[in-house]
Amino acid sequence: MKNFMKTKEFIGFCKNVFDKLPVPVDFLDKEGRLVYINKSFLEFLKFNEDDILGKVVTEIEPTSKFLETLKYKQAEVAKRHVFSNGKEAIVHRIPIIDENDELIGGFGMILFDNYEKLKQVTEKIEKIHKELSLYKNELAKINSAKYTLDDIIGESKAIKSCKSKVKKLARVNSNILIIGESGVGKELFAHAIHYESERRECPFVSINCSAIPENLFEAEFFGYEDGAFTGARKGGNIGKFELANGGTIFLDEIGDMPLYMQAKLLRVLQEKEIVRVGSNKVTKLDVRVICATHKNLESLVDEGKFREDLYYRLNVLSLDVPPLRQRKEDISILIDKFTDKFYKDTGLYREVPSDVMNILCNYEWPGNVRELKNIVERICVNAEDTYVTVGDLPSNILNKSLKIERKKSQGLKEIMDNIEMDIIINTLKECNNNKSLAATRLNIPRASLYRKIEEYNIEI
Numbered sequence: 001m002k003n004f005m006k007t008k009e010f011i012g013f014c015k016n017v018f019d020k021l022p023v024p025v026d027f028l029d030k031e032g033r034l035v036y037i038n039k040s041f042l043e044f045l046k047f048n049e050d051d052i053l054g055k056v057v058t059e060i061e062p063t064s065k066f067l068e069t070l071k072y073k074q075a076e077v078a079k080r081h082v083f084s085n086g087k088e089a090i091v092h093r094i095p096i097i098d099e100n101d102e103l104i105g106g107f108g109m110i111l112f113d114n115y116e117k118l119k120q121v122t123e124k125i126e127k128i129h130k131e132l133s134l135y136k137n138e139l140a141k142i143n144s145a146k147y148t149l150d151d152i153i154g155e156s157k158a159i160k161s162c163k164s165k166v167k168k169l170a171r172v173n174s175n176i177l178i179i180g181e182s183g184v185g186k187e188l189f190a191h192a193i194h195y196e197s198e199r200r201e202c203p204f205v206s207i208n209c210s211a212i213p214e215n216l217f218e219a220e221f222f223g224y225e226d227g228a229f230t231g232a233r234k235g236g237n238i239g240k241f242e243l244a245n246g247g248t249i250f251l252d253e254i255g256d257m258p259l260y261m262q263a264k265l266l267r268v269l270q271e272k273e274i275v276r277v278g279s280n281k282v283t284k285l286d287v288r289v290i291c292a293t294h295k296n297l298e299s300l301v302d303e304g305k306f307r308e309d310l311y312y313r314l315n316v317l318s319l320d321v322p323p324l325r326q327r328k329e330d331i332s333i334l335i336d337k338f339t340d341k342f343y344k345d346t347g348l349y350r351e352v353p354s355d356v357m358n359i360l361c362n363y364e365w366p367g368n369v370r371e372l373k374n375i376v377e378r379i380c381v382n383a384e385d386t387y388v389t390v391g392d393l394p395s396n397i398l399n400k401s402l403k404i405e406r407k408k409s410q411g412l413k414e415i416m417d418n419i420e421m422d423i424i425i426n427t428l429k430e431c432n433n434n435k436s437l438a439a440t441r442l443n444i445p446r447a448s449l450y451r452k453i454e455e456y457n458i459e460i
């Protein structure tokens with residue numbers, strides 16, 4: 001065994017295996033004498049084999065550290081070495097040791113024959129690494145919870161009870177179904193649950209199931225590999241589940257998910273793993289799922305449009321966000337918040353006086369907080385001055401409010417007056433508050449119109 005390195009069999013084996021290898025390789029005996037060197041190494045050193053075979057390595061390369069490697073029987077991996085021909089390289093120096101821990105020789109190899117090139121590659125990798133962490137940070141910022149419980153405005157019992165339920169829901173990891181009419185703040189609550197949970201530092205990824213074309217569902221949810229389908233982005237794409245890994249995924253409008261996709265989602269929830277389209281690599285998932293819908297999922301189950309098994313899996317915990325008409329006391333607080341926001345965004349200060357506030361508080365708000373937010377922004381823009389007026393309100397809200405008032409009023413005269421006022425307000429609006437034009441349209445003298453405007457206290 002001791003002289004194995006010098007045997008014909010070993011040298012023959014080396015020639016067969018390493019001569020064709022484009023990587024510089026050599027072998028030394030235990031005294032550090034060169035017993036084999038392949039063509040690639042000779043080319044690198046610019047030596048003739050006959051001139052160096054049998055010589056001690058330091059006679060060939062005075063700066064070589066191989067003798068120390070052999071002496072201490074200690075492998076040196078990926079070390080930088082400057083050869084006597086001036087070339088810098090990254091080398092391995094490995095002592096070969098038998099089963100009795102006896103040194104029998106050494107194996108040398110050049111990993112990178114151009115140190116400068118390696119440096120450039122390393123620098124490039126470092127740069128890419130830095131850029132990658134920058135993008136990762138950006139991505140994390142985009143995919144993070146943007147709203148906390150403090151952003152959910154309202155002092156009503158109903159909203160307070162929802163907020164305290166959020167704290168309980170955040171403590172556990174079970175799936176949650178948030179139900180409530182459109183615009184009540186379901187997404188806001190989903191953000192707040194994530195933010196209250198231990199996952200707050202991890203991604204929060206939101207996806208609207210009603211906005212995805214049916215053929216792209218799988219790719220959006222689970223990602224895809226390069227060339228997975230026609231039109232697929234080069235290099236593939238990460239799916240929302242993978243993006244949310246460690247954090248929370250919010251599936252909005254879950255009632256709009258097609259049945260075939262429901263089956264796939266169910267499997268992911270059961271297996272807790274995904275496979276990208278066009279790949280067979282399995283990725284383990286640790287994602288909390290929060291869903292929301294304004295549809296009645298139980299009816300959809302009855303109609304065969306939503307899988308019952310998926311419904312039960314998603315509806316482990318639930319949160320019911322009440323409509324605005326059931327928490328009217330929140331309306332004025334929300335209006336104040338939205339006018340404040342308008343001021344911060346535009347520098348225009350607006351106040352909503354009590355007559356306008358009354359109309360807004362009595363409206364039914366079918367579009368809930370989203371509708372309220374839009375209307376407040378609209379009346380703030382429409383207002384000529386600090387104070388918003390009844391005339392700044394959209395006619396549908398005004399008409400509904402007048403109808404409610406009319407219902408409340410007692411006598412025929414009041415009813416007639418309300419109708420008259422209603423007609424005058426609408427005509428004035430249609431005529432851009434041009435009183436002469438409005439009087440002509442109503443076919444009454446201008447003076448009568450002025451009198452009625454004063455009588456009904458109509459603000460122009």
Ligand SMILES: Nc1ncnc2c1ncn2[C@@H]1O[C@H](COP(=O)(O)OP(=O)(O)OP(=O)(O)O)[C@@H](O)[C@H]1O
Pocket residue numbers: 151152153154180181182183184185186187188189252292293294369370373
């Ligand atoms: N309690 C609240 N306080 C402050 N803003 C709110 C509140 N509730 C809702 N909003 C605002 O109303 C708008 C609609 O909210 P959100 O998108 O969360 O409703 P949603 O129930 O998810 O609606 P959809 O069913 O249409 O998806 C958003 O601009 C949100 O910021």
